[in-house]
Amino acid sequence: MDRIFAPWRIEWVERDPAEDDVDGCPFCVLPERDADRESRIVARSDHAFVILNNYPYNPGHVMVIPRRHTGEWAALSDAELLDHARLKVATIDALHDGLGPDGINAGENLGGDAAGGSIEDHVHTHLVPRWRGDTNFMPVIGDTGVIVEALEDTYDRLHAAFAGHPDAVGEAGDGDEPPDRAVRLAFGATDGSGDAL
Template sequence: MVDAATGDPRQDGVGEPDAFQRLWTPHRIRYIKGENKPASSDEADCPFCRIPQLDDADALIVHRGELAYVVLNLYPYNAGHILVCPFRHTADYTDLTSAETDEVAALTQQAMRVVRRVTSPHGFNIGMNQGGVAGAGIAAHLHQHVVPRWGGDSNFLPVIGHTKAMPQLLEDTREMLAEAWDQED
């Protein structure tokens, strides 16, 4: 609809018109509403403590180490977005043992090598959000994000809107990365 007086588009009842394009990703509403988020900070409610109890394919686990594991992010920012998680339930990076810190770092490096070989990203975002105020969706169990990036893969939408169109099913991504991980060992 167009405003007859100004020629501007009208959106009766749905907000002011703007120049933004919309990408609808209704599957993310489950995450926004709290799906898979723990009810408490207790280990019994922690998805990162439950995941290792499942079969690797069902849990989207790419690799299991001695003290930490690598799993696909269930709500990824990009294809191949993985998390490196210690098995032990701990919230703060400074509470990791030296051995856990070493393994998280080594698995992060190996994850980068594997993802590079399999999907040829142009770069990576790597990091961990410590605490809910810092952006941790599950603050009670620390986890390091390894997010492959490609030139032109993104604009403000993932950062501001937490939305991304995914070109591949998570199960297919997990299988591809797990096979490549085994070749890396």
């Protein structure tokens, strides 16, 4: 029997299942809760948010998610698409600043169940930090992944990186402990070419 120590999973085991299902979409429920840290939402913008994946492939595995519930990218407005793209760029910056990966995989599961996505009716983008040598015999021979950092520690590191981003607004927290609220990012308006007005 394979055993991997994963103490953060107790939160999933002890969760209130009633909170999991409002119209069947956790990506709609979690940002409405007043518990960003508990929900693992590390950053927010006008139309999207960044959340840590509860079952990461690597430390820092996050998802950038539009606020509007839709399974089709084409259903999003230009403003929503631009905001999502800008938040993706800010997230890549935060991953580099907070975790220092050698690279990042970006991906989307399009096409529902056949694409392998567990949440197919709310579009989102996965960003997975990668390091040289971050894979070993465990996933290949043992069919077991090993996560080397607790989600709370990853949250703290990414929160600090987002708080230092040029588009971060409001209080980023004080003292040694990170705040329980996600970092708010506000991207300026553009003239349509991508240049700020």
